[in-house]
Amino acid sequence: MSENKGVLIVGELLEGKLASITGELLGIGRKLADSLGQNLSAVLIGSGVGDLANEAVALGADKVYVIDNPMFKDYLTDAYVGALEKLVKETNPEIVLLGQTATGRDLGPRLGFRLGTGVTLDCVALAIDPETKLMQKTKPVYGGNALAMYVGEDRPQMATIRVKSMEPLPKDASRKGEVKAFDPALDASKVRGKMVNRVKEEVAGIKLEDAAVVICGGRGMGGPDPFKTVLADLAKMLNGAVGATRPPCDSGWVPTINQIGLTGKIVAPTLYIGIALSGSSQHLAGMTGSKNIVAINKDGEANIFGVSHFGVVGDYKKVLPAFVAKCKELVAK
Amino acid sequence: MNLIVCVKQVFDPETPAASFKIDPEKKRAIPPKEKPMVISPYDESAVEAALKVKDANAGTKVTVLSMGGDSAKEVIKHGLAMGGDEGVQLTDPAFDDSDSFATASILAEAIKKIGPCDIIFCGRQEADWDAGQVGSGIAELLGIPSVTAIKKIQVKDGTAVVERILPDGYEVVEVPLPVLVTVSNEIGEPRYATLKGIMAAAKKKVTNWSSKDVPAVAAKNKMLKLFIPVREAKCEFITGETPEEAGAKLAVRLREAKLF
Numbered sequence: 001m002s003e004n005k006g007v008l009i010v011g012e013l014l015e016g017k018l019a020s021i022t023g024e025l026l027g028i029g030r031k032l033a034d035s036l037g038q039n040l041s042a043v044l045i046g047s048g049v050g051d052l053a054n055e056a057v058a059l060g061a062d063k064v065y066v067i068d069n070p071m072f073k074d075y076l077t078d079a080y081v082g083a084l085e086k087l088v089k090e091t092n093p094e095i096v097l098l099g100q101t102a103t104g105r106d107l108g109p110r111l112g113f114r115l116g117t118g119v120t121l122d123c124v125a126l127a128i129d130p131e132t133k134l135m136q137k138t139k140p141v142y143g144g145n146a147l148a149m150y151v152g153e154d155r156p157q158m159a160t161i162r163v164k165s166m167e168p169l170p171k172d173a174s175r176k177g178e179v180k181a182f183d184p185a186l187d188a189s190k191v192r193g194k195m196v197n198r199v200k201e202e203v204a205g206i207k208l209e210d211a212a213v214v215i216c217g218g219r220g221m222g223g224p225d226p227f228k229t230v231l232a233d234l235a236k237m238l239n240g241a242v243g244a245t246r247p248p249c250d251s252g253w254v255p256t257i258n259q260i261g262l263t264g265k266i267v268a269p270t271l272y273i274g275i276a277l278s279g280s281s282q283h284l285a286g287m288t289g290s291k292n293i294v295a296i297n298k299d300g301e302a303n304i305f306g307v308s309h310f311g312v313v314g315d316y317k318k319v320l321p322a323f324v325a326k327c328k329e330l331v332a333k
Numbered sequence: 334m335n336l337i338v339c340v341k342q343v344f345d346p347e348t349p350a351a352s353f354k355i356d357p358e359k360k361r362a363i364p365p366k367e368k369p370m371v372i373s374p375y376d377e378s379a380v381e382a383a384l385k386v387k388d389a390n391a392g393t394k395v396t397v398l399s400m401g402g403d404s405a406k407e408v409i410k411h412g413l414a415m416g417g418d419e420g421v422q423l424t425d426p427a428f429d430d431s432d433s434f435a436t437a438s439i440l441a442e443a444i445k446k447i448g449p450c451d452i453i454f455c456g457r458q459e460a461d462w463d464a465g466q467v468g469s470g471i472a473e474l475l476g477i478p479s480v481t482a483i484k485k486i487q488v489k490d491g492t493a494v495v496e497r498i499l500p501d502g503y504e505v506v507e508v509p510l511p512v513l514v515t516v517s518n519e520i521g522e523p524r525y526a527t528l529k530g531i532m533a534a535a536k537k538k539v540t541n542w543s544s545k546d547v548p549a550v551a552a553k554n555k556m557l558k559l560f561i562p563v564r565e566a567k568c569e570f571i572t573g574e575t576p577e578e579a580g581a582k583l584a585v586r587l588r589e590a591k592l593f
Binding site for chain 1: 344346347348349350351353355360362432433434437457458461462463464465466469470472473474478479480481494497498499500501502503504505506507508509517518519522552554555556557558559560561562564567568569570571572575576577578579580581583584585587588590592593
C-alpha cells in the first residue's frame with residue numbers, strides 16, 4: 001500500500017458559490033500541509049460545480065478534485081460518504097478535514113467510521129506536533145467550559161473544524177493548481193434514502209451569520225414581544241440582525257433558526273450586543289469570536305461580562321430605551 | 334415495532350462556568366457538588382422522539398440503553414418513567430476509557446444482542462464531551478442508514494419520514510427502516526415523568542451486561558490534555574446615577590470607540 005500523504009479538505013458549496021467554510025478549511029489545510037511539507041488538495045462535490053475549482057486554487061489548493069454529478073445535487077449521507085470513501089482510498093491522504101456544518105457533522109463521523117479512523121468534531125485549533133508529526137486536534141468540551149486536545153494514530157487523521165474558527169487566505173488569482181474530475185462510479189441503487197423536500201424558513205433583513213452587528217436577547221427578555229420591538233428597532237438602526245440564546249427559542253418566542261450557540265448559529269460580527277442573557281457556555285461557544293462584545297444584564301456576576309469589552313449592569317427595560325435613544329441622536333448628528 | 338434509545342448520564346450541563354472544575358492530571362471533569370447527574374438533554378429529546386413514534390404505532394416496544402457507571406441506571410429509569418418499556422445497562426470498568434469509536438462499537442454490539450430493531454434513537458450530541466458522532470458511528474457499524482439532527486419523525490410503510498434541521502430551515506428525507514436518527518431539542522419539550530410513570534418504572538426490567546456479554550473496544554483517539562481556556566476579563570463597566578443614564582453613556586462610549 002502506498003504511503004498516506006497530503007492534506008485533503010472537503011469543500012462545500014452554497015447556492016452555486018463556495019461556502020465560506022471552504023475558504024476557512026483551505027486556510028488551515030494550507031498551514032498543516034506546509035508544516036508537513038506536503039500538498040493540499042480539495043474536493044468539491046455537487047452538481048454544477050463549474051469554475052469553483054479555480055477559486056479553490058486561488059484560496060490555497062494545489063489540486064482540486066471535482067465530483068460533479070446530478071446525483072450529488074442534494075446532500076444524502078450514503079451518496080456523499082460513498083463518493084468520499086472512494087476518493088480517500090484512491091488518493092491516500094494523511095489528513096482529511098471537513099467543516100462543522102450541517103453537512104460536515106453528518107458526513108465526518110460516518111466517513112471516519114467507514115475508514116476505521118478516529119475523527120474529532122468541532123475543532124477550533126489544529127496543529128502538527130513537530131516531533132511525532134501527528135495532528136493535534138483541539139475542541140471545546142463540556143459546552144465550551146473546557147478544551148480537550150486529541151491525537152489519533154490511524155490514517156487518515158480526521159477532523160471537522162468549527163465555522164469561523166480559522167482564517168481564509170487572501171484570494172490569489174495567479175496561483176497555479178491542478179483541477180481533476182473524479183468519478184466515484186457509485187451505484188445509485190445502493191443509496192438509501194431520498195430527499196423529499198427542502199423548506200426554507202426565510203428571515204427578513206440581514207442574515208444572522210453575515211451581519212456585522214448582532215443584537216442578541218436571552219431568557220431575561222421575558223417574552224416574544226421585545227424581540228419584535230426594541231431589539232428589532234436597535235438592529236434596524238445599526239443595520240444588524242437579531243438573534244437569541246436557546247431558552248427564547250425553546251420557549252417559542254423566537255424561531256430556532258435565530259439561535260446563536262453551540263448547536264445554533266456561530267456568529268463573529270464586528271459588534272455583538274447581548275441583552276438579558278447570562279452567557280451559558282452553550283451560547284458563548286457561538287459568539288466569542290465577535291470582535292467587540294457589549295452586555296446589558298441585571299446580574300453583574302453573569303458569565304457574559306467575563307467575555308465582554310463593555311458592560312452595563314442594570315434592568316434592560318430601563319437601560320435599553322435610553323441607549324437606543326442616545327444611539328439615534330448620535331447617528332443623526 | 335422495536336425501538337432502541339441510547340441515553341447517557343452527564344453532569345448537569347447548567348453548571349455555571351465559574352463552578353466548573355477539572356482534574357488536568359486525570360483529564361476528567363470534577364463532579365460539581367450538590368448537583369445531581371442528569372440525562373444528557375439531547376438524549377432526553379431522543380426518548381421523546383421514540384415515545385412519539387410509540388404513541389402513533391400500537392404494539393411498539395421502546396428499549397432504553399445506556400453505557401456508564403452503576404448510577405447509569407438512574408437515566409435508564411428516567412427513560413422508563415417517561416414511557417419506555419425495558420432497559421439495558423452496560424457497566425464495566427473496562428468500558429471506562431472509551432472514546433466515541435469504542436462507545437459506538439460497544440453500543441452497536443449491544444444493539445445486535447438486544448435483537449432486531451427498526452429505529453435507533455440517539456441525542457445529536459452528548460453534553461459532556463460534545464463529540465457528536467456516536468449515533469453516526471453506530472449506524473455505520475451496523476450498516477444501516479442514518480439521519481442526524483432531526484426535529485420530527487413519522488413511520489409509514491417500512492420507511493421513516495424525517496425532518497432534518499438545516500441552518501436556514503429543514504429538509505424532509507425518506508429512509509427505509511431500519512434506520513438510526515439523532516435528535517435535536519427542536520423535537521419539542523420532553524414529556525414529564527409522572528408519578529404513575531415513576532412507580533411503573535420501578536417494576537420494569539433492566540438487564541445488566543458487562544464486558545463478558547459485550548466486549549470492550551480500544552479507543553482510536555487519545556486525549557493529550559484537558560484545560561480550561563484563559564479568558565481575559567477586561568470588561569469596561571459603564572455606570573450612571575440611574576440605569577437610563579448608564580444606557581445613554583454606553584451609547585456615547587460605543588460611538589467614541591467607533592463601533593457604530
